[in-house]
Amino acid sequence: xxxxxxxxxxxxxxxxxxxxxxxxxxxxxxxxxxxxxxxxxxxxxxxxxxxxxxxxxxxxxxxxxxxxxxxxxxxxxxxxxxxxxxxxxxxxxxxxxxxxxxxxxxxxxxxxxxxxxxxxxxxxxxxxxxxxxxxxxxxxxxxxxxxxxxxxxxxxxxxxxxxxxxxxxxxxxxxxxx
Numbered sequence: 001x002x003x004x005x006x007x008x009x010x011x012x013x014x015x016x017x018x019x020x021x022x023x024x025x026x027x028x029x030x031x032x033x034x035x036x037x038x039x040x041x042x043x044x045x046x047x048x049x050x051x052x053x054x055x056x057x058x059x060x061x062x063x064x065x066x067x068x069x070x071x072x073x074x075x076x077x078x079x080x081x082x083x084x085x086x087x088x089x090x091x092x093x094x095x096x097x098x099x100x101x102x103x104x105x106x107x108x109x110x111x112x113x114x115x116x117x118x119x120x121x122x123x124x125x126x127x128x129x130x131x132x133x134x135x136x137x138x139x140x141x142x143x144x145x146x147x148x149x150x151x152x153x154x155x156x157x158x159x160x161x162x163x164x165x166x167x168x169x170x171x172x173x174x175x176x177x178x
Contacts, residue, residue: 002059009052016045066104067097 019041024034035042065075069092074080080090094100 002055002062006052006055006059009048009055013045013048013052016041016048020045067100069093069100069103 024031
Protein backbone atom coordinates (compact mmCIF):
# COMPACT_ATOMS: atom_id res chain seq x y z
CA UNK A 1 0.00 0.00 0.00
CA UNK A 2 2.75 2.46 0.94
CA UNK A 3 4.77 1.56 -2.15
CA UNK A 4 1.66 2.16 -4.30
CA UNK A 5 1.19 5.62 -2.80
CA UNK A 6 4.85 6.37 -3.45
CA UNK A 7 4.44 5.39 -7.11
CA UNK A 8 1.31 7.57 -7.31
CA UNK A 9 3.16 10.59 -5.87
CA UNK A 10 6.03 10.13 -8.32
CA UNK A 11 3.53 9.75 -11.18
CA UNK A 12 1.70 12.98 -10.24
CA UNK A 13 4.99 14.86 -9.84
CA UNK A 14 6.37 13.64 -13.17
CA UNK A 15 3.27 14.42 -15.19
CA UNK A 16 2.69 17.80 -13.56
CA UNK A 17 6.24 18.82 -14.52
CA UNK A 18 5.76 17.28 -17.99
CA UNK A 19 2.57 19.30 -18.46
CA UNK A 20 4.32 22.56 -17.51
CA UNK A 21 7.33 21.82 -19.77
CA UNK A 22 5.13 20.83 -22.75
CA UNK A 23 3.06 23.98 -22.31
CA UNK A 24 6.18 26.15 -22.31
CA UNK A 25 7.50 24.45 -25.49
CA UNK A 26 4.15 24.59 -27.27
CA UNK A 27 3.80 28.34 -27.20
CA UNK A 28 7.52 29.10 -27.22
CA UNK A 29 7.13 30.74 -23.83
CA UNK A 30 9.39 30.72 -20.86
CA UNK A 31 8.90 28.26 -18.04
CA UNK A 32 7.65 31.07 -15.76
CA UNK A 33 4.90 32.13 -18.18
CA UNK A 34 3.80 28.49 -18.57
CA UNK A 35 3.63 28.19 -14.79
CA UNK A 36 1.48 31.32 -14.58
CA UNK A 37 -0.93 29.82 -17.15
CA UNK A 38 -1.45 26.61 -15.14
CA UNK A 39 -1.18 27.33 -11.42
CA UNK A 40 -3.01 24.06 -10.62
CA UNK A 41 -0.17 22.01 -12.14
CA UNK A 42 2.36 23.98 -10.12
CA UNK A 43 0.42 23.40 -6.90
CA UNK A 44 0.08 19.68 -7.71
CA UNK A 45 3.79 19.43 -8.42
CA UNK A 46 4.70 21.15 -5.13
CA UNK A 47 2.38 18.96 -3.06
CA UNK A 48 3.60 15.79 -4.80
CA UNK A 49 7.24 16.87 -4.35
CA UNK A 50 6.89 17.26 -0.59
CA UNK A 51 4.66 14.20 -0.21
CA UNK A 52 7.00 11.94 -2.13
CA UNK A 53 9.83 12.42 0.39
CA UNK A 54 7.79 11.42 3.42
CA UNK A 55 6.00 8.59 1.66
CA UNK A 56 9.20 7.35 0.01
CA UNK A 57 10.99 7.29 3.37
CA UNK A 58 8.10 5.41 4.95
CA UNK A 59 8.00 2.92 2.07
CA UNK A 60 11.75 2.39 2.29
CA UNK A 61 11.64 1.79 6.04
CA UNK A 62 8.79 -0.70 5.79
CA UNK A 63 10.47 -2.47 2.89
CA UNK A 64 13.56 -2.82 5.09
CA UNK A 65 11.39 -4.23 7.89
CA UNK A 66 9.76 -6.72 5.52
CA UNK A 67 13.15 -7.71 4.10
CA UNK A 68 14.55 -8.43 7.56
CA UNK A 69 11.22 -9.89 8.80
CA UNK A 70 10.91 -7.57 11.78
CA UNK A 71 8.14 -5.53 13.32
CA UNK A 72 8.48 -1.79 13.88
CA UNK A 73 8.66 -2.39 17.63
CA UNK A 74 11.50 -4.91 17.27
CA UNK A 75 13.48 -2.47 15.12
CA UNK A 76 12.99 0.45 17.52
CA UNK A 77 13.86 -1.59 20.63
CA UNK A 78 16.80 -3.23 18.87
CA UNK A 79 15.62 -6.72 19.77
CA UNK A 80 17.93 -8.41 17.28
CA UNK A 81 20.86 -5.98 17.47
CA UNK A 82 24.34 -7.12 18.42
CA UNK A 83 24.96 -6.65 22.14
CA UNK A 84 28.32 -6.70 23.90
CA UNK A 85 29.93 -8.57 21.03
CA UNK A 86 27.28 -11.30 21.22
CA UNK A 87 25.58 -12.10 17.91
CA UNK A 88 21.80 -12.22 18.31
CA UNK A 89 19.97 -13.80 15.38
CA UNK A 90 16.35 -13.07 14.52
CA UNK A 91 14.62 -16.46 14.74
CA UNK A 92 11.85 -15.38 12.33
CA UNK A 93 14.06 -14.39 9.41
CA UNK A 94 14.81 -16.78 6.57
CA UNK A 95 17.94 -17.16 4.49
CA UNK A 96 17.63 -13.98 2.41
CA UNK A 97 15.61 -10.84 1.75
CA UNK A 98 13.57 -12.30 -1.15
CA UNK A 99 12.41 -15.28 0.89
CA UNK A 100 11.42 -12.91 3.72
CA UNK A 101 9.29 -10.89 1.28
CA UNK A 102 7.75 -14.10 -0.07
CA UNK A 103 7.04 -15.34 3.44
CA UNK A 104 5.33 -12.07 4.38
CA UNK A 105 3.39 -11.47 1.17
CA UNK A 106 2.45 -15.05 0.25
CA UNK A 107 2.52 -16.82 3.60
CA UNK A 108 -0.44 -17.47 5.89
CA UNK A 109 -1.96 -14.56 7.74
CA UNK A 110 -2.37 -15.02 11.45
CA UNK A 111 -5.25 -13.64 13.47
CA UNK A 112 -4.57 -10.63 15.64
CA UNK A 113 -4.22 -11.05 19.37
CA UNK A 114 -5.82 -7.66 19.94
CA UNK A 115 -9.42 -7.75 21.08
CA UNK A 116 -10.77 -4.77 19.21
CA UNK A 117 -14.33 -6.12 19.10
CA UNK A 118 -14.56 -6.81 22.82
CA UNK A 119 -17.75 -5.51 24.40
CA UNK A 120 -16.78 -2.21 25.99
CA UNK A 121 -20.01 -1.91 27.98
CA UNK A 122 -19.72 -5.36 29.63
CA UNK A 123 -18.05 -3.99 32.76
CA UNK A 124 -20.71 -1.28 33.08
CA UNK A 125 -23.52 -3.86 32.77
CA UNK A 126 -21.83 -6.10 35.34
CA UNK A 127 -21.57 -3.21 37.80
CA UNK A 128 -25.23 -2.36 37.27
CA UNK A 129 -26.21 -5.99 38.00
CA UNK A 130 -24.16 -5.96 41.21
CA UNK A 131 -25.79 -2.68 42.27
CA UNK A 132 -29.26 -4.14 41.62
CA UNK A 133 -28.48 -7.23 43.73
CA UNK A 134 -27.14 -5.09 46.58
CA UNK A 135 -30.21 -2.83 46.47
CA UNK A 136 -32.50 -5.88 46.51
CA UNK A 137 -30.69 -7.34 49.53
CA UNK A 138 -30.78 -4.03 51.37
CA UNK A 139 -34.48 -3.64 50.63
CA UNK A 140 -35.20 -7.16 51.90
CA UNK A 141 -33.18 -6.47 55.04
CA UNK A 142 -35.03 -3.23 55.73
CA UNK A 143 -38.42 -4.98 55.25
CA UNK A 144 -37.95 -7.29 58.20
CA UNK A 145 -34.64 -8.93 57.76
CA UNK A 146 -35.41 -10.76 54.57
CA UNK A 147 -34.40 -14.34 53.99
CA UNK A 148 -31.56 -15.27 56.31
CA UNK A 149 -30.29 -17.76 53.70
CA UNK A 150 -28.66 -14.85 51.94
CA UNK A 151 -26.45 -14.31 54.93
CA UNK A 152 -25.46 -17.95 55.47
CA UNK A 153 -22.26 -19.32 54.06
CA UNK A 154 -20.37 -22.50 54.76
CA UNK A 155 -17.16 -22.66 56.73
CA UNK A 156 -14.07 -24.47 55.40
CA UNK A 157 -15.19 -27.66 57.20
CA UNK A 158 -18.62 -27.48 55.48
CA UNK A 159 -20.60 -26.39 58.53
CA UNK A 160 -22.98 -23.48 57.93
CA UNK A 161 -21.94 -20.13 59.33
CA UNK A 162 -24.58 -17.67 60.42
CA UNK A 163 -23.36 -14.10 60.18
CA UNK A 164 -25.91 -12.88 62.71
CA UNK A 165 -24.23 -15.05 65.37
CA UNK A 166 -20.84 -13.71 64.31
CA UNK A 167 -22.07 -10.15 64.66
CA UNK A 168 -23.25 -10.77 68.25
CA UNK A 169 -19.95 -12.48 69.07
CA UNK A 170 -18.03 -9.49 67.76
CA UNK A 171 -20.05 -7.11 69.95
CA UNK A 172 -19.28 -9.02 73.16
CA UNK A 173 -15.88 -8.23 74.65
CA UNK A 174 -13.50 -11.12 74.71
CA UNK A 175 -11.99 -12.02 78.04
CA UNK A 176 -8.27 -11.25 78.50
CA UNK A 177 -5.92 -14.22 78.20
CA UNK A 178 -4.88 -15.82 81.54
